[in-house]
Amino acid sequence: MPLRAYIDNEEIVSIDLTDEQWNDLKKRIKSKDSLLTLPCCKQEGFLRTSSKGLKHFVHSKSNYNCDWEPESPEHLRAKIAIMEACRENGWKAIPEFSETNWRADVLAIQNEKKIAFEVQWSKQTFEETKFRQDRYKESNSKGLLVFSNSTKRITKI
């Protein structure tokens, strides 16, 4: 579930909006005064608040030409927690950042330093983990994987 979208080509991050701004935006989308598109595929989307009160965006049409994978509420919460932690520590945090051959749940940037966070809820083989780390390395980012199902937390940077 994306946290980032474009409103009439202006980038917004859902968790940065106040409840008032969020509700106002919802009205503008509904009345078609504004157009919301998603960065992953440029398709139209709309605003949704989860049962736990987390603001996010969803695709409004069939996303047949989008490779966005469904995310659990836990995944969404983890992304928000990572973003907040990055910002508290003085890093710029971009959700759902993608380059040609990789995507990060959150990309943290501080000056020249970049760390790609990826939340991994399902099991992942070592080979897949290594493959992803290599892609980050190629683009001068450090990859940090946050595993939920492991007693040994991997914090390889």
Ligand SMILES: [Zn+2]
């Ligand atoms: Zn999409």
